[in-house]
Amino acid sequence: MSTSVIPITAVPPVGKSRRKFSSYPLKARIGAIIVGVFVLLAIFGPYLAPFDPSATKNTQAYPVGPNWTHLLGTTAIGGDVLSQMLVGIRATVFVGLTAGVIATFLSVLVGVSSGFLGGASDEGLSLLTNAVLVLPALPLLVVILGYLPQASNLVTAFVLSVLGWPWGARVIRAQTLSLRRRDFVAAARETGESTWRIIVSEIIPNEVSLIAASFVGTVLYAILTSVALTFLGLGDLSNWSLGSMLYWSQNGNAITLGAWWWYLPPGLAVAFLGMGLVLLNFGLDELGNPRLRDATGQHKIAGHVWRPADPTPVVRDSDLVKRGLFTRGFAALRQGVRPVRSSVAKGHDVETTIKGNADG
């Protein structure tokens, strides 16, 4: 094979065949395991709790540190911290997943219609997306939840998703815009497929990794925000969740009392869950983009150490361009082809690069 004419598409395409778990990127595996553990705890946790989380002891007036009866100690009024955790994870995960599902649905709906339909509807939907994007979400959430007499977890999740969709919608719109002009879409249109069918069976399947990444990102946003809101006392305080545990520990002056076993476990649980989601998102990026995965290691070419830019937790369109372009250049370099980079300098957008990625 002559090196100079190998097209970029020589990178093997991602097959539909089942892959072994161990063949996925390390980050994705770690992230998936962490998130998986939390989902399992959300399902089975309440049955594993050794005590009633709301049980109290009248005789007690101060928090007791970890001991064999209470592995993570107790709260000031004698509630078992471990049981509260096991019961509380469910509510936190529930809010995250519910908000993630609703918001991602809205993102896909707005993003795909905006990108595919184009014209006036694109202008209108983009305007809406950008406007909701710049509204400060947390103060708005605080005001809305402040007005609601009873903020149940479902209501919180719903309000979170109403404000959480624009990020995903923007990225999905950019991708749709580039997919729309692809040959296979034109072919589908020529054969007389309906718009609806083209969207469902041609466009959306090509955006699965992007949608998944936006889902994971939204779940992360929803979990962090709902925990913060509950910590402020604006969420559902009548049920146990990681946020309400933190609220009650703050209320009971856990920090000034030095009762670390009271506030550290829920806080660290949120941090780990968040970390798992961030890692999962990195991994999804690499999965959806074969070239990113191709270049996960460190390589030395022509005396230069080449590594792909680490993916960022949130997929933004500009990142996509840069990363996609970089790794494409990288893949080409490995095969001895000089990468063409002039397109970016001229301000060409998502179009060219994503096209390069997706036809692999």
Add this chain to the structure above:
Amino acid sequence: MKFITRRLATYAFAAWIAITVNFFIPRFIPGNAAEAMMAKFPSLQPAALKAIEIEFGIGKQGSLFHQYTSYLVNIFHGNLGISTNFYPATVTSVLKQTLPWTLILVGTATVISFVLGTVLGILAAWRRGGKLDQLLPALTFLQAVPYFFLALIAVEIFAVHWHIFPIGQGFSLGFSPGWNWPFIQSAIYHSILPAITLIVTSMAGWMLQMRNVMITTIGEDYVLAAQAKGLSSRRVVWTYAARNAILPNIAGFAISLGFVVAGALVMEFVFSYPGVGYTLYNAVTSDDYPLMQGIFLVISMTVLVANLLADVVYLIADPRTRRGSES
């Protein structure tokens, strides 16, 4: 100028959404300021309800459209109603007291974290695999931790255990706000810990993004050409690579402002800092609806204006937008 008109339209629309949401929320959700006031002062006769409603201008007078237009007129005159919590102070006067605290602290912290994060990102990219680059996993972790949790732990370590910084509040007791040195000293001392927590958590994002874009830019041919010409490393990094790589960071600055405000809100709660966020929290817990709405409106408008400023900076930094090739 297509770029700027488009952005202006977006902000105008966002402002309209904020105002309209603000108008409709109290009308769709049960409970209003007058009832909250009645509950607060049990000695009031039921007949006083009507009087309070008129005083606060919250009753259901006239058609919805009429209410909406008079609401808009009031906003444009800076008339945001009367706070039930600080009665008889107007919402505007309460905001005048609290806004400077937030603007100064959060504004400074945001600018510092942006500059610091961007510079560190540039350096991390330039020295691939160096010490700075190896900090990145820790930075990723910082992004996943809830802000308030970090802030609480910072308070625990630096204020409760080591007594280096005060536990909270904007200034020490015994001072009265004003332009005198002892007070300013006290205010600065109280703002250090909140500022540090804000900077540390928000810096990571800037740094990660800057580094990733910078790495791509360093691979560009013109950077190679600049090096081949024999220009100094410093010149290549700052005027060739960083100059171009910073654009996404500036664009991101606008969008992330909402998150900055959110962080500030929680920060003020954790530190009992006398700014807008803490006042909003107090307004919510004491059902001070006019104040809540006023604060939300002011926060939204501040964020929108800051966005507009970031756009202007972007316009100056990126000549392509001026030529109107922005898609």
